[in-house]
Amino acid sequence: MHPSPNSEVYRFPEYYALGYRWNTEAECDFLEACLRAHGPKGGRRVLDIGCGSGRHLLTLAKRGYEGTGVDRSPEMIEFVRQQARRESLAATVAVDDLVRLRIRGTYDLAFCLMDTFRFLLTTDNILAHLRTVAGLLAPGGLYVTDFWVPRQWNTMGDELYQWEQTEGETTVRVFYLQHPESVDPIAQTFEDELVFEVERNGERQTIRGGRTLTRLIMPQEFQALVAGSGAFELLSMHGTFELEKPLDAGSLSWRMISVLRKQVGG
Numbered sequence: 001m002h003p004s005p006n007s008e009v010y011r012f013p014e015y016y017a018l019g020y021r022w023n024t025e026a027e028c029d030f031l032e033a034c035l036r037a038h039g040p041k042g043g044r045r046v047l048d049i050g051c052g053s054g055r056h057l058l059t060l061a062k063r064g065y066e067g068t069g070v071d072r073s074p075e076m077i078e079f080v081r082q083q084a085r086r087e088s089l090a091a092t093v094a095v096d097d098l099v100r101l102r103i104r105g106t107y108d109l110a111f112c113l114m115d116t117f118r119f120l121l122t123t124d125n126i127l128a129h130l131r132t133v134a135g136l137l138a139p140g141g142l143y144v145t146d147f148w149v150p151r152q153w154n155t156m157g158d159e160l161y162q163w164e165q166t167e168g169e170t171t172v173r174v175f176y177l178q179h180p181e182s183v184d185p186i187a188q189t190f191e192d193e194l195v196f197e198v199e200r201n202g203e204r205q206t207i208r209g210g211r212t213l214t215r216l217i218m219p220q221e222f223q224a225l226v227a228g229s230g231a232f233e234l235l236s237m238h239g240t241f242e243l244e245k246p247l248d249a250g251s252l253s254w255r256m257i258s259v260l261r262k263q264v265g266g
Contacts (some may be wrong), residue, residue: 007209009194013079017053018165019172024055026168028239031144035109035258038235038244039142043108047136050098050116054080061089070096070103099125101132110137111144118147118214121189127229134231134262143232143260149218151254157183157190161254173197179211188216218257232260
């Protein structure tokens with residue numbers, strides 16, 4: 001989940017990177033599997049939209065991909081730039097906005113993970129975004145999205161998730177929480193928040209991300225939005241990062257992963 005660009009958690013990219021490092025290899029395996037199964041033959045150019053601390057971008061660069069990452073946070077972008085330089089990786093980054101997306105280039109695969117897609121708050125923004133991304137893709141290029149969907153109707157906007165990661169003397173506990181009183185059923189928006197609890201060298205610190213307005217997008221609605229964009233065909237939807245397992249009611253998790261392919265002429 002990516003918080004507001006003014007969020008306090010963005011000012012600590014080292015903690016963000018540690019807190020979110022889980023499952024990175026499996027998620028990158030999924031992206032590679034998508035390219036092999038559905039993408040342009042031999043495709044190696046990737047675009048990470050909302051790259052955060054760069055865990056997917058840098059992992060794919062280590063695997064030989066030519067990567068570009070964009071994010072609204074200058075702190076995150078500088079962190080990724082330093083990591084790429086330190087490890088001599090073929091990855092470039094730039095500050096950019098999810099809605100306006102001014103980046104240029106041609107890519108075989110674009111992806112927008114960690115719930116970032118839900119910062120597109122209106123239908124018009126979503127459609128414009130999809131068309132813009134399609135314009136950045138090579139013929140047959142792919143776009144993979146990953147965002148939260150409610151497990152149950154009665155928990156919509158009222159869920160809490162937490163996890164922790166440790167490295168050396170540092171432990172980061174991440175809390176993702178939602179504020180049910182903020183739900184707007186007309187706009188399909190509500191406020192959620194990230195909180196980091198950090199223990200480092202025996203000292204504790206709490207970093208509150210602040211409330212962030214996000215969009216609720218349901219599976220059938222997303223299918224209609226993709227079709228309405230005229231830019232993509234929806235190849236598959238998944239509840240886990242496993243290409244052979246489609247999304248269904250039994251597998252529905254807190255995230256929905258969708259694989260889109262650029263339409264001919266899109």
